[in-house]
Amino acid sequence: MKFPKILVAFIMAASSVLTAQQKEVSLEEIWSGTFQEERLQSLQSLNNGEEYVVLNRDRESDASSIDVYSYKTGKKTRTLVNSNDLDAIKSFSGFQFSNKEDKILLSTEVESIYRRSSREIFYVYDVKSKELMKLSDDKVQEASFSPDASKVAYVFENNIYILDLKSNKRTQVTKDGEINSTINGITDWVYEEEFAFVKAFEWNPTGNKIAYLKFDETEVPEFSMDLYGKDLYPTQQVFKYPKAGEANSKVSLHMFDLDSQNSEEIDLGKKYTQEEFSDLYIPRIKWTAEPMILSVQVLNRHQNNLDLIFVDAEDNEAELILNETDKAYVDITDNLTFLEDNSFIWTSEMDGYNHIYHYNEEGELLDQVTSGDWEVTNYYGYDKKSDRIYYQSTENGSVNRDVYSVKPNGKSKKRLTENTGKNSASFSADYTYFINSFTNTETPTVYTLLRAKDGKQVREILNNKELLETVKPYGFSPKELSTININGNDLNMWMIKPSNFDENKEYPLLMFQYSGPGSQSVSNSYFGTNDYWYQLLANEGYIIVCVDGRGTGFKGAEFKKVTYQELGKFEVEDQISAAKKLGERAYIDSERIGIWGWSYGGFMSSNAILKGNDTFSMAIAVAPVTSWRFYDSVYTERYMRTPQENASGYDENSPLNHVEKLKGDYLLIHGGGDDNVHVQNTMRMVEELVQANKQFDWAIYPDRNHGIYGGNTRLHLYNMMTDFILEKL
Incomplete structure (x- = not known):
């Protein structure tokens, strides 16, 4: 039988569609990255709020650069530093700005330790003079600029050091650090894993004090792992690991004064001499809006009693500001935010759902900012100019996320995202814009730039439509x-x-x-x-x-x-x-x-x-x-x-x-x-x-x-x- 050409073409087209839909996926494709989403490169807002920086890498030369882009247009405006212009280093894998963005810490030769910790070689780059200075010949941990960028503090072999960048004088703050015994300024294994932080020291806003944690691990049982590698004899990794019911590190809070060059242990109060509270955790320390007032979160071992304590660094006196208890446990977050008057934002499940609360500096409740049978899932911050708090929540269903803003008194709430699915935000420093990432079951991640005041879209940044074209022949369910x-x-x-x-x-x-x-x-x-x-x-x-x-x-x-x-x-x-x-x-x-x-x-x-x-x-x-x-x-x-x-x-x-x-x-x-x-x-x-x-x-x-x-x-x-x-x- 002879078919008309049009019919033959139709049959062949239909056949090709059917074949395309039946393309089989393989494990090799999955694990080689065939279906990998294109992600927006990790970016950081500059202080001006109009620009952001991205760490870019040239694959051919392996060079690194910190490039500046305009939020509004997405176009590159300049390069702050390129490793091709530096004699001492071929590339860098991370960076950290000083407060005024006039100096940059560049991270190289990174050696991972555990999930979040690493040792690395750091360099200090001066943006104006373009000079590069090596911080130390040793691989160190958690290097951090002082507020005026005249000094850098870091941890080496469990001790804290300070390098004066002008005089090149190095001060050893602590001297009792010892592997598997005493740790200063960084956390032990269990804090790193379960409280999700490594850096355990903080400069105060004026740069004349450093608060830090000390971990006494001597009574913590050791755990050992055999590592076989490729050598003739295996090696063994031995580290302190407190299993349930076993001895924890004894943690203490200390204050170092740069003028007197002395450290003093902070007495957190009589409560912690009681047996019930003597075995404690200090999962967060953070300086408040008052330069000499340190906030300390202290948790009992059962983790059902959380204290927020203020320490006056002038006399190292501690005062209980807020106490929260729960019949089960209290979660630790990074949501504590201090406003100019030293009032603060706090999140809690005290009413049965996770919500935002506003307290004055005495710990008295001013307002419950959010409420309802839904959860605040991310707190993004407070913008003084608009007097608005930005957050993410499940108000549109527990499988969804949306971004909102609201006044600290809980009024004038605005939903800033329109599409139903998972929305998350990354705000510019001055809260003019936020980059919204959106996805749902049918849509790979789409990145858009939105205005923070009303959620209006400025531009689309990235949409992953190529991935949708890649998966189309497979006919996925x-x-x-x-x-x-x-x-x-x-x-x-x-x-x-x-x-x-x-x-x-x-x-x-x-x-x-x-x-x-x-x-x-x-x-x-x-x-x-x-x-x-x-x-x-x-x-x-x-x-x-x-x-x-x-x-x-x-x-x-x-x-x-x-x-x-x-x-x-x-x-x-x-x-x-x-x-x-x-x-x-x-x-x-x-x-x-x-x-x-x-x-x-x-x-x-x-x-x-x-x-x-x-x-x-x-x-x-x-x-x-x-x-x-x-x-x-x-x-x-x-x-x-x-x-x-x-x-x-x-x-x-x-x-x-x-x-x-x-x-x-x-x-x-x-x-x-x-x-x-x-x-x-x-x-x-x-x-x-x-x-x-x-x-x-x-x-x-x-x-x-x-x-x-x-x-x-x-x-x-x-x-x-x-x-x-x-x-x-």
Whole structure:
């Protein structure tokens, strides 16, 4: 039969569209960055509020430059420094301005230590004279300009030093620093990991005082890890790691006076001589708007009693300004902001949801700035000129985020973002503009410049439309957002179905979750790397689902804190119940339901296949906690108290104590160099399974940390998990 040319062309076009839609995604594509979103390079506003700087790198020459751009036009206006013009350094990987932006600290030869800490070689660059000065021949930590940029303070081998940039005189502030014994000016391992900061010293606004923390680690037990490397003999990394219920560092606050060259330990008050409060944390120090008044946040070991203390640096006297308690725990944030009159902004869950409060300098409440059955999820700051506070919240639903402004008295609130999804803001120094990043399940991140006063768009910066063109031939399935009613709660859920989904067929179900306190895995956002893996699995005929159960965040304090003292109980109940309810759907094979997770999610997936052995037929646990007795003091005790106080809470929900219930297929994976969730967790799980004569699969990645990456490691890991799912589920 002879077809007309037009019809032939139509058939060929239709055929090519069908073929394009059936393009198969591969793990090599996923982990080589084929689907990587283009991100807006890390930028920093200049003081003038009209311009921002970006650290750019020339890939061919490996040179670095700090370039200045106009917010309004996006065009480059000038270059502040280019490493091609510097004889001493080929490139730099980070920078820090002085207050007046007349000097820049350039960071080179960075050597990572833990998650947030590093040692590096610093140089001081003078913007006007273009002179370059090496700070020290040694790799040091947390270099920081004095307010007038005449000096730089830093930490070397656990001691604080000050370099006078004019005289080149170096002053050693502390002399008792010793590895695995005493730390000055930087935090210990557990503070860095759980309170999320490293630099533990602060110049006062006039530059004549430095407040700093000292950590006495002598009584903290040591943890050791064997690192195999490629040499004939392995090495061992030994560091102080306080596990739940064990001795913490003894932390103290000190004040160094540059005029007298003396340090004095600060007495925080009689309260802290009482046994209940003697074992304390100091998770934040910050100078107030008064140059000689330091704010100190002090937390008891149970983390349910937080004090805000003001220290007068003239006489080093301490005064309690604000106290907050909670029947479970109080979260630490970086939201404390001091206004010109030394009144301050504070965020708290005291009314059941996280909101903004305004207090005077005496600690008396002036206004609750925000209120409602929704959460403030980010505090961006206060603009004196417009007398407005800028923040992000879930007012438009817990899976969404929007940016708002409001007066400190809670009036005249404005929504500054229009599109429904996840919006986040980066403001210019004078709050004239903000760069908004927006995403939802159908839209990769779009960056736009908006006016802060009304949210009106000035220009689009970056839209990731090329990524949408890249993914089009694959015919990926949408990420469907919904809720599922489990144990009396409407839980947020997403689902990815096969692209050729047929409701008359039965499909195996793979569930993913994290489930840690205050976390969120279900949000109105575009695909992440794992989502492309889920698309690969969907193409193989699987349905993938994620449910955020009780204990996760952004739905109020009660929903989040219900897991207090019983981590792994209610969260596991919700995953089992969700699996059972999903298994009732005609298109899901209730005999083929699997679950996987990483870290806290690995703890959860392990418990799920044990306690839910009649529901789950397969589980993968990557870097799991298998007993909270093995994890660090700050995180664990925040949610569980100590093992001495709450033995049953620790043990009844530990996978180690339920191994005899294993019926399905179980894959256990860990990095041998994990300084966070130690491989001890997996080794103990292996031993319990062996002694219970339970068959399972397991893999150790030598020397890899909690992220299990480097070289082909991630690709190998996901190949292993994919093969396991295809074979077992």
